[in-house]
Amino acid sequence: MAQYKAPLRDLQFVRDEMLNATAFFENTELWSEATSELAEAINTECAKFSEETLLPLNAIGDTQGCTWNDGDVTTPAGFKEAFAQYVEGGWPSMEGSPDYGGQNLPKTLTLPVNEFIGTANWSWSMYPGLSQGAIHTITDHGTEDQKQVYLTKLIEGAWTGTMCLTEPHCGSDLGLLRTKAEPQADGSYAITGTKIFISSGEHDMSGNIVHIVLARLPDAPAGTKGISLFIVPKFLPNDSGEASQRNDLSCGSLEEKMGIHGNATCVMNFDGAKGFLIGPENRGLNCMFTFMNTARIGTAIQGLAHTEFSYQNSLAYAEERLQMRSMSGPKNPNGNADPIIIHPDVRRMLLTQKAFAEGGRMLITYIAFISDQMHLAEGEEKAHLDDRLGLLTPIAKAFMTEVGFESANLGMQIFGGHGFIKEWGLEQNVRDCRISMLYEGTTGIQSLDLLGRKILATQGKPLTSFMTEINEFCLAHQDQEAVKPYIETLKAKVKEWGEITFEIGGKALNNPEEINAACVDYLMYSGYVCYAYFWAKAVAIASDNLSASDNDKDFYEAKIYTAQYFYERLLPRTESLKTTMLSGVENVLNEKVNPFV
Amino acid sequence: MAQYKAPLRDLQFVRDEMLNATAFFENTELWSEATSELAEAINTECAKFSEETLLPLNAIGDTQGCTWNDGDVTTPAGFKEAFAQYVEGGWPSMEGSPDYGGQNLPKTLTLPVNEFIGTANWSWSMYPGLSQGAIHTITDHGTEDQKQVYLTKLIEGAWTGTMCLTEPHCGSDLGLLRTKAEPQADGSYAITGTKIFISSGEHDMSGNIVHIVLARLPDAPAGTKGISLFIVPKFLPNDSGEASQRNDLSCGSLEEKMGIHGNATCVMNFDGAKGFLIGPENRGLNCMFTFMNTARIGTAIQGLAHTEFSYQNSLAYAEERLQMRSMSGPKNPNGNADPIIIHPDVRRMLLTQKAFAEGGRMLITYIAFISDQMHLAEGEEKAHLDDRLGLLTPIAKAFMTEVGFESANLGMQIFGGHGFIKEWGLEQNVRDCRISMLYEGTTGIQSLDLLGRKILATQGKPLTSFMTEINEFCLAHQDQEAVKPYIETLKAKVKEWGEITFEIGGKALNNPEEINAACVDYLMYSGYVCYAYFWAKAVAIASDNLSASDNDKDFYEAKIYTAQYFYERLLPRTESLKTTMLSGVENVLNEKVNPFV
Helix, strand or coil, rough: CCCCCHHHHHHHHHHHHHHHHHHHHCCCCCCCCCCCHHHHHHHHHHHHHHHHHHHHHHHHHHHHCEEEEEEEEEEECCHHHHHHHHHCCHHHCCCCCCCCCCCCCHHHHHHHHHHHHHHHCCCHHHHHCCCCCCCCCCCCCCCCCHHHHHHHHHHCEEEEEEEEEEEECCCCCCHCCCEEECCCCCCCCCEEEEEECCCCCCCCCCCEEEEEEEECCCCCCCHHHHHEEEECCCECCCCCEEEEEEEEEEEECCCCEEECCCCCCEEEEEEEEEEEECCCEEEEHHHHHHHHHHHHHHHHHHHHHHHHHHHHHHHHHHHHEEEECCCCCCCCCCCCCCHHHHCHHHHHHHHHHHHHHHHHHHHHHHHHHHHHHHCCCHHHHHHHHHHHHHHHHHHHHHHHHHHHHHHHHHHHHHCCHHHHHHHHHHHHHHHHHHHHHHCCCCCCHHHHHHHHHHHHHHHHHHHHHHHHHHHHHHHCCCCCCCCCHHHHHHHHHHHHHHHHHHHHHHHHHHHCCHHHHHHHHHHHHHHHHHHHHHHHHHHHHHHHHHHHCCCCCHHHHHHHHHHHHHHHHCCHHHHHHHHHHHHHHCCCCCCCCCCCC | CCCCCCHHHHHHHHHHCCCHHHHHHHHCCCCCCCCCCHHHHHHHHHHHHHHHHHHHHHHHHHHCEEEEEECCCCCCCCCHHHHHHHCCCHHHEEEEEEEEEECCCCCCHHHHHHHHHHCCCHHHHHHHHHHHHHHHHHHHHEEEEHHHHHHHHHHHCCEEEECCEEEECCCCCHHHCCCCCCCCCCCCEEEEEEEEEECCCCCCHHHHHHEEEEEEEECCCHHHHHEEEEEEEEECCCCCEEEEECCEEEEEEEECEEECCCCCEEEEEEEEEEEECCCCCCEEHHHHHHHHHHHHHHHHHHHHHHHHHHHHHHHHHHHHHHHCCCCCCCCCCCCCCCEHEEEEEEEHHHHHHHHHHHHHHHHHHHHHHHEEEEEEEEHHHHHHHHHHHHHHHHHHHHHHHHHHHHHHHHHHHCCCCHEEHHCCCCCCCCHHHHHHCCCCCCHHHHHHHHHHHHHHHHCCHHHHHHHHHHHHHHHHCCCCCCCCCHHHHHHHHHHHHHHHHHHHHHHHHHHHHHHHHHHHHHHHHHHHHHHHHHHHHHHHHHHHHEEEHCCCCHHHHHHHHHHHHHHHHHHHHHHHHHHHHHHHHHHHHCCCCCCCC
C-alpha cells in the first residue's frame, strides 16, 4: 500500500526559518492573523485529511476512473464524499475575499494545502484546483454582479470551475481558436464550439460547474487579439443566485488517457450556451492569463507532489527490501541480505528525489511569498515583484515537472520489477506525473516564454534583479564557514547564467530561431541555478541553527548533506546544458539538409 | 492510428556498408549462403508481417490484455493467429541448428527480425522472444536427448519457452532463491516453489511451454553456487516427443502492470513438478547466463524498438500538425499556422530520437556481428570476442533502454496534450518501454556488471581492446576531411574514458563502494562514447559514398547531419556525467549523517 506523511517540519523550515514569512505577515494589516501557529494548524489539519481521506482514494481513482453516461459523469467511489468533507472543512474558502465568504489567507499559507492534497491524490485535487483558477479570474476581472453570484458559490465550494481553452486544432497556438460568441439581446452571448481536454469539465461532486471559456466575437480580429473571455455556467443562476435552468452545453465524451484517471478530462460541446463576458472584449487572453498563471503554479506543485510521493514510498521500500550485500561488508549480518538502502546507487536515487522535493518546496514557497508581497505592494515595487513572478513561473512549471517525472521514475526504479506492478502505486505515480510536462503549456512553451518573452524581450531586467538578490545573499554569507564552498560555486554559476543569456541574446539578434533552439536547455539550466540558490540558503540557516543548539540536529545535518549532494551530483548537469544550448541552431535547422529522410 | 515502416535502408547501411557483414559471411563455410540478397529478402518479408499483421494488434493487446481463468491464460484477440502465421512462415527456426530443424542463420541476419516485430508489437514479440533464450540455453547446455525432444519443438515453434528466475523475495540477488529440486528415482527432479514475473509463463498460443527454471538441490551450498538449472515442461513429452501428461505446475495469477499488457506476466507455482537437470549440478546460474545474455540483448533491442516507434510516429505528427509560426517568418503561408516540424525545439526532440535509434541500430548490429564472428573463432580470438561481447552487453542493455525511455517520452512530448491520450499509441509506447530498464537486470545491475565485473575485475582488458579498435579507426580516418572534426572529439573522449576508469579504479582500491556510487553515470558515459564511435564510422562511410556518386545523396547527407547533431547535442552529456561520477561516494554514503531523517 502506498504511504504518505505530509512534510510538516520541512514546510515550517521553509516558511518560517528561510523566508520568515509569518513574521512578515504579522506586521501587516491585512494578514496580521497569519501566524506561525495558524499555519501549523492548517497544515496539521490538512495533513490529516490528505493522509486519511485522500490517499486511500488514490489507487481507487486510478482503477475505477470516471464514467460517462449520456453526458453525465460519475467520479470514482469516495471522490464525491471526500469533496463534501473538503467543503465542510472550509478548505475552498481559504483564498477568496471576505466580501464573498473567503478567508483571504496569504498564498504562502494556502500553497501547502495544494501540495498535501495533491501528493495524496493528484486526480482528486484537480477538482478544487481548477476552482481556484476560476476564483482568481473572476476576482481580478469579473463585475460586481458576477462576483456576487459566482465567487460566492465557488468560494463556498458549492460550485466548481473549469478553464476552457483548447480546441481540437489548437493547443499551444490559441490564436487559431474558433469557438464563437454571438451577442444576444439580453446582453449575454451565445457560445458555440467544441473544447477538448477540459479537466473537471463534468462531474457529480458539485451543484454547478462554472466554465471560463475563450471564444471569438463575430467582428473580432484574427489571432490572439480577437479572443474574449466568458463565464458559461452548466446551470444558469436564477434571481436568487442558485443553479437553475440547464445551459446548452454538455460533456460529449471523456478522454482515455495514460493517467490521472480519477479526473474527468472532457470534450465539452457548447451549443449556443448562454455566456457572460468577463473583462473587456477581445482582451480575453490577457484575462485568461490570471487563470493560466494559477494553473502553472498548480502544475509546478504537481511536479513537487509526485516527487514527494515517489521519495517517501521508495525510501520506505529501500529500508525494508533485502537484496545483495554491501560492497564494504554485511550491514545486516543477521538477515540473509542487506536492505537495499545501503547501496550507494540506491542512495543516489533517493537523494536525487529528496534534493528535488525539498528544492521544489523552497522555490514554490518563495514564489507564493513573492506573490503575497506583491499583493501588498504598489507602484514600482509591485512591478518589480510581478517581474520576479513572471520570471520564476515558467521555471517552476517546467523544471519542477521535468525533475518530478525524473523523480517518479527513480522511485519506481528503486522497486525494480515490483515498481512496474500496480500494487505499489509507483507506476501510477509515473503515469499521473507525465501529463504535468504537457498541460498548461508544455516544457517547450514555458521555455520560450522564459527565454523569449521574460528575458530577452525585457533586456533581461527581471533576471538581473533576481541575480542581484542572489549575489547579495552570497556577499552576506561569504564568511560563514559552512556556506563558503557553496557560495563560491553559486557565484560562478550566476555569473555564467548571465554570460550565457548574453551570448544567446546576441545570437538571436542575427537569427531569432536561436531562441527556440536553446530554450529548453536554458530553462533547465536556470532551474538548477535557482535550486542552487535555495540550497545555499538552506545551508546558511541549518548551519546557524546547528551552532546555536542541538535542537533538530538530525534535520539540519540532513539538510546540509542534501545540499552537498545537490551541488556535487545535480548542479553539474549545467555543464552539459551550457555546451548544448550554445551549440547553435545549425545542428537542428539547416536549410541545406533534410535530416528526416 | 500508429504507423510503422521497418527501416530497411538503414539496416542495409549498417550491415553491408558499415560492417561488411554479408561479404564476410559469404567467405565462410558455415554461412556462405547468408548473402546480402538473403538478408534483404528476410527483412522485406519480416517488414511486411510486422507492419501488416503485428502493428494493428499492438493497441488491441494493450486494451484487452491477457485474461486468467482457473490457470488458463487467454491472449488478446489476434495474438494466437499471428503466432500461427509466424510459425507458418518458418520464423522460429531462423537461428537453431539444422540438426533440430533450424536454419542456422547468423545473428546479424536474425536480429532485424527481432527489431521489426518488437517495434510493431513489443508485447507479442516477447512470446517468440523468450523461446529464443530457451533455444540458446538448451543448445549450449542440454543433453542430446533434451535437444531431440525440446529443441526440435522450440525451433519448429510448436512449443514456446520461458525463463524462471525471480521469486517474491529475490530479484537481483539470485543467491537467495528457495525453489527446491528433489531428486527422484527415475533421474528426474521434483520442483517446488513459486516464481514471479514470468513473461509468457502461460498462454494459448502454443502446444506446450518449456520452463527453464532455477532451483536448489537438497544438499546445495547456500548462495549462487548452489543453484541448478532445470527444464520443466507444462506438458511432459511422451515417448514420441509429443506433449502428453500435464505437469504439476500452474499459473497462479497474472500481474497487473503499467504496460506490456499483451504479454502474460505470470506467477508460476511449481508443486512437485517433474523437471530435468540441464547442465551440471550447482552450476545452474552459469548455464542460465546463456539465457540472460540473450534476454539482455533482446531488451536492448526493446530500447531501440520503442525509440524507432516513437521517432516515426512523432515525425509524422510533426509534419502534419499546424501550430504557431516560425520565428523566422511563415513557412506555410497558405495555412493558418506552420507545421510544428519547423520549430527548432521540435526538431531537437526528433533528432534526439533519430540519433538514438540509428546509433542503437549500429551498436546492436555490431554486437550481433561480433557474436557471429565468435561462433566461428577459436582459442584466443574467441576469448577476445567473448570479452568484447561481455563488455558491450550491459552497455547495450542499460544505455539503449534508458535512451529508449527518453526517446519514447520525447515522441510523446511532440504530441503535446494529445500524446497523453490513448488514441495515438505514444503513451502506450512510454508504458511498454518503462519495463525495459527494470527487467533482465536493472540499469544499476548492468552498471555494476560493467564497471565492477567486466572492467575493474579484469584490469580493464576488454575496455582497452575496444579502445584500441576505436583508436585504430581514428588513425585510419584522421585525414578524411569530413570525418576530421569527429575524430578529434572521439579521440579525446576515448582518452578521457580511460582516465576516468583509471581514477575510479584507484578510488575503489581504498573503498569498493566507490564502484557502486559511480557505476550508473559511468555506464551512461560509456554508452555515449560507444555511439560516438559508430556515428564517426557512419560519417566516414557516408562521406565516401557522397564523393563517389549521387546515389542516395539525401540518405547520406542526413546521416552526416545526424552525426553532427549527436556530437554537438548529445555527446556533451558526458561532461556532466564525468563530474558527477568522479564526485565520490561521500556525498551518497557517509556514516556520520543519515540524510533520510
